[in-house]
Amino acid sequence: MSDLEDISQHVHDRISSLKRLLDLSLAELPQNKMKKLGQEIFAIETLLEEFEKCVDHQREQLRNLQELEESFQKDLADVSHMKDNIPAHMPKREGPAQTREPVMKQTEAAVLQPAQQEHVRKSSRSFIREMDFITVPEFDSIPQYMRGRVSYEQLNAAVQSINTAVTTKYRILHQAVRTLNNHSRKLQQRFKEQETKQTKGHFFVVEEDIREFNQMKVDKRFQGILNMLRHCQRLKELRGGGLTRYVLL
Structure with a gap:
């Protein structure tokens, strides 16, 4: 100037x-x-x-x-929008895809000390798989007729409830019987009886587990949420013996 x-x-x-x-x-x-x-x-x-x-x-x-x-104002508006719309849950990194112990060669197994073998078994048993939270793009991909009035936050709240049920169930399963009280022993026995050949190596819950550990209503609305989770490939159903098992993928 x-x-x-x-x-x-x-x-x-x-x-x-x-x-x-x-x-x-x-x-x-x-x-x-x-x-x-x-x-x-x-x-x-x-x-x-x-x-x-x-x-x-x-x-x-x-x-x-x-x-x-103009560019600065647009960036400022984008940052303000992200600040005001931070999701309650963020997607987690994928955990190990398999829960079974790795298969070793006979020569390797012979070299492995007993204490090390025990550590491997405990590490494998202590791992509990959880369902990944639904991302925004995944939520948007769900057909509107399937979503109904369920919001993004409500869907991920259901994911959290199912994860709580899975974690609580398998912690009980992994505990020694002598460390459990009477109620937990009955639960552990029930969990074992519900397992089948199809569920071996997988994590699953049934409706009774969800009610037991979350005090949730497994009603028609919750069934709709399970349909959305199947659509997003978070779980699948296995039926048998009068039970519907919800297996985590």
Whole structure:
């Protein structure tokens, strides 16, 4: 802006000088004065061209600043939207896909010490698989007729409830019988009786487990949520013996 002001002031001074020369032109001027008048006019024309270039440059800078401001405002709006819409649950990293112990070669098994073998067994038994939370794109992919009035937060709250039931169930299953009270022993026995060949190596719960560990109503609305979780490939159903088993995928 200072360059533009300097040029403007310089042009103004030259025009003032030119006016004085024109005022003097009413009288007869010597040839050298007429020549100087022509030089002044030429100089002012040159300055006006520079002035126009400077104005164009300033316009370009103003346009760039306006575009930068628009981009900044858009980024600010996006950040504000993300701040106001942080999901209650974030997707977790995928855990180990298999819960079974790795198969070792006979030579490797022979070298492995008994204490190390016991550690491997305990580590495998202590792992409990949980269902990953539903992401926003996954939720948007669920057909509207299937979603009904269930919100994104409500769906992930159900995921959390199922994870609580799974974790509580398998902690009881992994405990030694002598460490359990009477109620937990009955639960452990029930869990074992509900297992089948199809559920071996998988984690599952039944409706009774969800009610037992969450005090939730397993009603028609919850059945609709289970359908959405099947659609998102979080679980599958296995039926048999009068039970529906919800197996985590």
